[in-house]
Amino acid sequence: MKTVFSLEQIRKISSELRKNGRTIGFIPTMGALHAGHLKLVKESKNKNDVTVVSIFVNPAQFSPTEDLVKYPRPFEQDKQLLEQEKIDYLFYPNAKTMYPNGFQTYVTPNNLSNILEGKSRPGHFSGVATVVLKLSNLVNPIHAYFGQKDFQQSVVVKQMVYDLNLPININVVPTVRDKDGLALSSRNIFLNPQERSQALSLYQSLLLAKKLILSGNKSVQLIKKEMKNYLQKNKLIQLDYIEICNPENLSPLKVTPKKAVILIAAFVGKTRLIDNIII
């Protein structure tokens, strides 16, 4: 594994690889890698000649009130994990080269950026779309990999790829969970034992909703009410939203059809977590 810091160098490498007909698989990450990221890496390695992982805590997707500074950055540990996975290149740019003075061009998915996570986190998806486009232009992959845990992010990226005619295939890989069901997230390290225990209720409430739907309940209002009731027992949980949506475009549903995604976001103590399941 080679670690690449400069934009010029990664561009040169990817350009040479593509010229030689090699396929590149790309996993953009913010580091603090866990088994969810490593599953994306494995998918890429199975399908492409060369796998590139980027680690970049993207300031453009954090609002001033969010946890940019305290976001975990265990770089040496991440590097070791990626070496064990035998990826080809780790791209590790810094914020000043990614967003130099005068930087001003942002990519915005107008509708998707204002709902759900976008509503709670103004500017977030503009930051996500912008950095994914920048990184993709540098890495020049055929395939890029995203986790289902950040479901709306994957919809935003797919929409961007379609709208901007990018020659990239977006692969969304199912969420990896701890044995007790907690969706893996780099932010889980912020949870104390009591919070971690109550955080399980997010996934449990999603499973409850799934059970209700599979047993014939179609009213989104009723399902959301049952989920809220369930969550209320956990005093450290402050619900942000529950929504049941069309998984293609995230438009909210009133009646559950055959295919839907149930999304939840909540603060657990001071840590904001998200989760979802597709039914």
Place this chain on the structure above:
Amino acid sequence: MKTVFSLEQIRKISSELRKNGRTIGFIPTMGALHAGHLKLVKESKNKNDVTVVSIFVNPAQFSPTEDLVKYPRPFEQDKQLLEQEKIDYLFYPNAKTMYPNGFQTYVTPNNLSNILEGKSRPGHFSGVATVVLKLSNLVNPIHAYFGQKDFQQSVVVKQMVYDLNLPININVVPTVRDKDGLALSSRNIFLNPQERSQALSLYQSLLLAKKLILSGNKSVQLIKKEMKNYLQKNKLIQLDYIEICNPENLSPLKVTPKKAVILIAAFVGKTRLIDNIII
């Protein structure tokens, strides 16, 4: 010359060309071609293995009150001109394939889109940047060519290329003028003889400013005043703005330094024209 209508086909063609190591030069246009466009074509042909011209009247860069519907579309004439120039591919997509239902991802140069043309035409440069990015992703050029006449557009595109790490070189080609000095524009056909005659005062006012600066006047306020006085004699001219700016980032100047761009926009009758000179 081959005319290509579908996005899939142009992508396939450009992908094959690049795979075979051929360099592509690209000239995105809105058609209604004149000698200014053809100069861009000639530059591209001199420098690249293959030249692609697109003709697409981009709805995203017109506001609802602007002249999208009446914008000239002499397609057969344009096609003949390009055949005479022996370009390789004419890419001629339609609005529905470029902006399908649900399209929502726009590229915006935040600062540049709010000044000068952007101030007078809200959303214009977001439309320009978005379509240039889309077309570039499809055509995959090494070089793209833009006319200096649309000076701010060229600054926006260069900024986008830099900010989004696009692997494209932007070439800005000097404005082509009629013998009497009028900058060639597809919108000149809207001018009646009297308007056309008064439209000359735009370039003349720019030359006046240049003369003032070269003879030692440094006060932008004074130069603008002299230009306005000159223009006022022409009753069909309704000035929108005169600005003297840093040509790299279009920040307005108060004192003219060694390098500056003087930009003017005005309605001549009902037709809005722009022009500029670099000193």
